[in-house]
Amino acid sequence: MNAKPANHLVSIAVDGPVGAGKSSLCDALAGALGILHLDTGAMYRAIGLYTLNAGIRQDDEDALKRMIELEDARVTVDFIDGQQVTLLNGVDITSRLREEAVGIAASAVSKHAVVRKYLVRLQQQIAKERSLLIDGRDIGTVVLPDAKIKIFLTASAEERAMRRYRQLLDDGKGADYHKVLMDLKARDEQDENRAVDPLRPADDAVILDTTGLRFDESLQKMLDIVNKAYES
Ligand code: DC
Numbered sequence: 001m002n003a004k005p006a007n008h009l010v011s012i013a014v015d016g017p018v019g020a021g022k023s024s025l026c027d028a029l030a031g032a033l034g035i036l037h038l039d040t041g042a043m044y045r046a047i048g049l050y051t052l053n054a055g056i057r058q059d060d061e062d063a064l065k066r067m068i069e070l071e072d073a074r075v076t077v078d079f080i081d082g083q084q085v086t087l088l089n090g091v092d093i094t095s096r097l098r099e100e101a102v103g104i105a106a107s108a109v110s111k112h113a114v115v116r117k118y119l120v121r122l123q124q125q126i127a128k129e130r131s132l133l134i135d136g137r138d139i140g141t142v143v144l145p146d147a148k149i150k151i152f153l154t155a156s157a158e159e160r161a162m163r164r165y166r167q168l169l170d171d172g173k174g175a176d177y178h179k180v181l182m183d184l185k186a187r188d189e190q191d192e193n194r195a196v197d198p199l200r201p202a203d204d205a206v207i208l209d210t211t212g213l214r215f216d217e218s219l220q221k222m223l224d225i226v227n228k229a230y231e232s
Helices: 022-033 041-054 061-069 100-109 113-129 139-143 157-170 177-193 215-231
Strands: 011-015 036-039 075-080 083-088 132-136 149-154 206-209
Touching: 011 022, 011 139, 022 036, 022 132, 022 215, 036 083, 036 113, 041 061, 041 075, 041 083, 041 100, 041 113, 061 113, 075 113, 100 177, 113 132, 113 139, 132 139, 139 149, 149 215, 157 177, 206 215
Parallel strands: 011 132, 011 149, 036 132, 149 206
Antiparallel strands: 075 083
């Protein structure tokens, strides 16, 4: 494994659909490069959690506008021992973010321009201060359009669903593969067809399809993309 040390501000944008292995691969890649990993999905999840706690319907555009304007849902991130901690109004809510209901709420609030504008600005501010690998859905297209390195990570829907299914079984949660696959396709559809900042590869992104690849093979391919970008 080989990677160029980050000795100046480096921004790496990684986008891709749900279940492409972004979180774990990005953690490993950032670790190998010695930079921090910002998971922007956690920020949408924080807003989703706020709406659940505050009883705001995720399709109530006016209520979402008020929430942002009045700064009722202040999202901040911190890095402790290299790991992202996500705060909502100063309270660490990291442990709540993987809940299924929070993911669904996050997906629904992420359709709204007012929410996206707030979080995109925050993400751009964070990226100005330090070298980062940022993962999300719109990083290469909207958040960091000038990033030197853009990777679009994908895999077949069936393989992504199988990975998710195995993860649920490993976590001791019962799961039905066909339901997992249908939910995943519905999330893809929602992310790709959203009117504001839909999921799509930036024109200058390298597309990495990890179907049939092991974790270490996918990671090595990401490292190869980074190294190649620094050679040119
Ligand atoms: O990656 P994730 O599952 O934690 O993301 C949660 C939701 O947030 C997902 O439905 C898509 C949305 N999201 C987004 O719209 N833009 C991002 N940059 C990151 C996530």
